[in-house]
Amino acid sequence: MRYDVAIVGGGVVGCALAYALTRYQLNTLLIEKACDVGFGTSKANSGVIHGGHHSRAGTLRGDLEWAGNRQWLLLCRDLGIGFRQVGELMLALSDADVPVLEEYKRQGDARGVPGLTLWDRQQVRDDTPSITEDMVAALYAPTTAVINPYEACFALFDHARANGLRVALDHAVTGIAAVQDSWVVQTQGGDFEADFVLNAAGLYADEVAAMAGVGTFDIHPRKGEELLLDKRLEGIVRHIIFPCPTPISKGILVIPTLDGTIMIGPSAQEVTAKDEVTTTMEGGSEVFAGAQRLVPGIQMRDCIAEFAGLRAIADGDDFIIGTTVAHGFVNVAGIQSPGLTAAPAIAERVCAILRDEGLALRPKTTFVSLPAVRARFAGLTTEEQARLSAQDARYSHIICRCEGISEREIIDAIRAGGNTLDGIKFRTRAGMGRCQGAFCAWRCMALLAQERQTPLHTLTKRGGGSWLVCARPEEPS
């Protein structure tokens, strides 16, 4: 089969591209080297849909941040996923910071970002008493929101699949060859032919571009460490709290996540390896110090988990989106922050580029909308819960005790494509709570093994060599 478009990389950008392209009468293929989508940088970030006023005018990052912000609002509704406009407070901790806030306000105002307001000290303190005494003023932005980035990836991906996306997971692209008027994308699992190749390979976009003979840029990984805090702190902040940004970084934020936990981070550190996602003592301590500077009530002992993600920084520090000298090979590269925010706007832009390149974009007459991801069982009223459990008793069988996730929800996640323990975790939140899977891990594994009819020792945490358990040696008889 010859595809119209092959997307390399199934992060949020690849998934957003897939979602956008499957609205048209095209044969689209997504190739991802991991065993699931969204397992790269797209699951290891802050989950913030930036307000629209952060990135500089005249850059792709700036233009697409605001456009993306607007689109997520509608997209989340279409996809049936969580989106909460929590707003943000950017704090000035000294008088010298105040002009910076004013500059950000001007930047946003000029772009049409509504509602940016400077708050004085008293206003901020009345609003959020947990904020540091050292704060002198703040810039309030009502447009800033939070989502669950992995939930977004899965929802975009599931919708795209329901609308004809072909998928090759566990397929790493190893070569890209031009043949006459199309491309052959090579993987260990076989070759795929396509008219257009979209390079959305995140950290590896430079290498993928080089495979196509257009290696004109380098990607440098910049690590960010984040810490998740216990639910005990729920409500300590209602808005995302930003420090006054420096020219190189947005700084360390205090984020009320969609799930009611608090996340703090990220740090920013240049690293050399593209898989260097270790967490460090120094990084964690830096994040804590940064967060405590804004909200002193945050304590180290509330940490329940740490993780790190890598931003894909391209030469020139902006997104690289566009055609190359190799006709049909389009870069969607260097998608660093605010790449999550910008993803839907990036997809829209790429569609326009493909049209300009001569690809006919004929809308489909029918686009399958999946039923909204059902509200989590734990979030329903007792009456609704009782009704569901009368239909299916597995709803009232709790598998994850911290987040109250039911057996039925785990089964649904497995049937939706959750092939690994992390696949289940990121689809349901089972294992993300304060006990970190102590209660549910073995229960989820038992359900996965049963659904897939496979022995337990073949299960993995997230594919590859991440096996979970081994079989007991045979008892000598």
Place this chain on the structure above:
Amino acid sequence: MISDKPHHLRQQYDVVVTGAGPAGMAAAIGASEAGAAHVLIIDREREAGGILQQCIHQGFGMHHFGEELTGPEYAQRFLAQVEAHGIDIITDTFVDVARSDKTLKLMSAHEGVRVISAGAVVLATGARERTRGAIRLPGTRPSGIYTAGVAQRFVNMLGCLPGTRAVILGSGDIGLIMARRLALEGVEVVGVYEIMPHPNGLNRNIVHCLHDFDIPLHLSTTVVEVHGRDRLESVTVAPVDDQRVPIMAQAAQIPCDTLLLAIGLIPERELADGLRLRMDTVTGGPLVSSTMETSQDGIYACGNGVHIHDLVDFVTQESLLAGHSAGDSLFGRRPPVDNVRMIPGENVVSCVPHTISTDREHTVYLRVRRALDKCAIRFGEIYEKKLRYVFPAETVTVRLTPRFLARFPGGALRIDILPRQGARGDEEAA
């Protein structure tokens, strides 16, 4: 009646106990003895017994039964008493929320979603294990890092092994017992690492779990980093100085595919949080009075859900009291309100219960900050007692009688544990 099958659950109980560990079973028996006619115990696990089901070693019940039992044997004795008292037990059922009006929302595959109400509630929810996040262990995030309890579940419930070559962090009883268990199952146990200069488990367990299996114990040593992208490949261990700071110059990398964390327990607090009970930030459990009543009327708590116990016998003792009090409260039998607040002072980190009364005898449980030999515990000006030693991993248990308490007018009573200097009273081990 014990059941995981649909059966006739009452809508209204005199006392509902959440948790069927030793605490929950003792509390239910206590309530029944106090006259409560309808008592229900609920547990989310398949079997009653709580953590005891996992402790197949000897060492339970020396105080209570005067003989050494295994965990399941100890649980079995209580289960028999529970049955003899006609107490209902329902397992495989999750208590989702408990409310101040003493209604509880239950969920299970067999009962669906139900709300029942009680005259009094006892929280006996036990403890959960501390995880990697709690100690902020740096490195990658591979598979193969499990708490000891999870590894135990793999072996017991799934019939498989957590890995082939394991390092164990933490020398509490849980770590020691898992070291032996894995060794018996054919897993290579490289060693047990303990950040403190002394082991945290019972001496008996050191001998039976480590020495008998030639498993080395490394004191004043900790795991400082984990390595491996997909599966754990190795850990870096390093000795620590007396401030518990790792000495990286002496660090070593140890190949292993499994790291078991046995780094302590903390009270399970979901239900207490939902009730907005007042909590002790040190123990992590709710504040309790001398009758084990929490900050809310008719809501009692006991066992590891209040503070971590070393010995199950004390869990039983404390929980019988909680159950008796809950039962008594139904009949309006309430002792005088506590008139003494316990204030942890020098070298005391926590004290349970948090208040007592001068008219009765009380058993109080304390934890210390640092080890001391030949010391004395002082309760304000009223009572002083010699202790041979105190030790952070061991609870100090003291009985306070009205003979001394009668001297106290009431109010804040400060507790100090100090090096000994002319102490009065009888010498006794901690």
